[in-house]
Amino acid sequence: MKKFTLVFISFLMIGFLAACGANSDNTNGSEKKVLKMATSADYPPFEYIDTAKSSDIIGFDIDLAKALAEKTGYTLQIQDMDFNSLIPALQAKQIDVVLAGMSKDPEREKNVDFSDVYFTANHMIVSLKDKEIKSVDEFNGKTIGVQLGSIQEEKANELAKEYDIKIENRNKISDLVQELKSGRIDAAIIEDLVAEDYFKNDQSLTGFTLEEANEEGYAMAFQKDAKLTKEFNDALVEMKESGELDKLVKKWLGDIN
Structure with a gap:
């Protein structure tokens, strides 16, 4: 009986492996x-x-x-x-x-x-309409927000050599927008198309594009x-x-x- 059971199990295993092999063959090497x-x-x-x-x-x-x-x-x-x-x-x-x-x-x-x-893309300076910043010449004494690890953070560090600004970084763009609306930052540097997407959903925001080469x-x-x-x-x-x-x-x- 044990012998018969072992033989039967062996046949089942062979059938199972054959089925697996068939599934692989059907991909004709195209398995992704x-x-x-x-x-x-x-x-x-x-x-x-x-x-x-x-x-x-x-x-x-x-x-x-x-x-x-x-x-x-x-x-x-x-x-x-x-x-x-x-x-x-x-x-x-x-x-x-x-x-x-x-x-x-x-x-x-x-x-x-x-x-x-x-x-x-280009950089955009985003601020609140009722506290609008229209030029980087208004940056002195301001707190500027950027996404941590982003190219905009590098841009802010570059601007800090020319203007008296404090830089605050956050993990997410949505965090920057929230910090802006709560008054903890005065402006944020965000990629222009991303900023424009936020403008569509929030009428309190405005901004201007930094026209520059070398992006x-x-x-x-x-x-x-x-x-x-x-x-x-x-x-x-x-x-x-x-x-x-x-x-x-x-x-x-x-x-x-």
């Missing part, structure tokens, strides 16, 4: 590799959560990441992090790629590799010397040449040219 992506989902329209509709992270960067993953044969796992945690997470190899409205700059390039730039532009960040950099960069070039990237820009950012 999992890619861990991180973003900071407080940056509409690039990455954010529309809590009125769902808990999913959506936005320009998310659609771009999905399109690139499809072209390169990866399945995305997207996680939300504070912006200042993104590069350390790449360095620790906890994640594979960052799309988070992150500017490509020489300081960051010491720690991570970047793709080509996929979008270029590096947004790029994907990868671990140092990762093969993913070339794979995704080649796919990005393909999207630029085919017009797919322009379609995403129009969908999320409108006609900005």
Whole structure:
């Protein structure tokens, strides 16, 4: 009886393994590799959560990441992090790629590799309409808020060499807006399209764009010397040449040219 039972179990195991093998064969080697992506989902329209509709992270960067993953044969796992945690997470190899409205700059390039730039934006000085700041010449004696670890923080430090300002940093853009409305800061430096998205929903806010050259532009960040950099960069070039990237820009950012 024991012998019969063992034989029977063996047949069951062989059948199970064969079934598994069949499922793998049916993919014809097309089984997708999992890619861990991180973003900071407080940056509409690039990455954010529309809590009125769902808990999913959506936005320009998310659609771009999905399109690139499809072209390169990866399945995305997207996680939300504070912006200042993104590069350390790449360095620790906890994640594979960052799309988070992150500017490509020489300081960051010491720690991570970047793709080509996929979008270029400007800085905007945001303040309350009833306490409007219309020029950086009004900065002296003011407290300026920036997102921790952002290119805007670097810009504030640059302005601090020229103006008598106090810099306050926060983890999220929404925190900056709240600090502004509570009177704890006088102005915030925010990326222009992100600021304009806040303006649509809050009539108490206003701002002006810092017209300047030398903005590096947004790029994907990868671990140092990762093969993913070339794979995704080649796919990005393909999207630029085919017009797919322009379609995403129009969908999320409108006609900005």
